[in-house]
Amino acid sequence: MKLKKMDHVGIIVEDLESVKVFFNTLGLELIGEQNINGEWIDNIYGVDALEASIAMMKVPHDETAIELIQFRDQSSMTNKSLHFPRNIGASHFAFSVQNIEQIVEQLAATSSNVIGEITQFEDMYKLCYIKGPEGIYIELAEKLK
Incomplete structure (x- = not known):
């Protein structure tokens, strides 16, 4: 295999x-x-x-x-589960991006919002979670180096 x-x-x-x-x-x-x-x-x-x-x-x-x-x-859909980046089970998927601030601003026009805030992880990444339509959570990750 x-x-x-x-x-x-x-x-x-x-x-x-x-x-x-x-x-x-x-x-x-x-x-x-x-x-x-x-x-x-x-x-x-x-x-x-x-x-x-x-x-x-x-x-x-x-x-x-x-x-x-x-x-x-x-x-035909089963019960809706509660999604949130901290819950057990599949919670989100991530995209590698350039200019995270600009992307967040563009997504605001689609009624999506940042969960928490854009934050920096050490000297490696700027990160944030976005809640999109229908409770779809994505992570944006901008590599700094």
């Missing part, structure tokens, strides 16, 4: 359009959109007659993608 690379991260959303705007403002590119249904999606999620819209986005010059998934019938 050999793990080759990280392919994508999937995020279930209620409002695909607003989440696409958020990630586009952050600098991700839309690389594909599709409506999906059929036996294969029913099998992978274990739900009959499932229909969804997906959007694939990625950071320019990087292969790893973010898959945004909106189910047509939102009753």
Whole structure:
């Protein structure tokens, strides 16, 4: 067995359009959109007659993608868990950035906000958490050296 690379991260959303705007403002590119249904999606999620819209986005010059998934019938979604960067379980993913202050300012137009404040970790990074639409948490990390 050999793990080759990280392919994508999937995020279930209620409002695909607003989440696409958020990630586009952050600098991700839309690389594909599709409506999906059929036996294969029913099998992978274990739900009959499932229909969804997906959007694939990625950071320019990087292969790893973010898959945004909106189910047509939102009753097929399970209970909503409470997300916060301190809770147990998957909490966030991080982007390496340049000019963290400018990015935070641009994201403010998408109704996202900084959790805490931009802070410096030793002489290595400027860091912050952003709460985006639908409670999606990301970390921005600007390498200083």
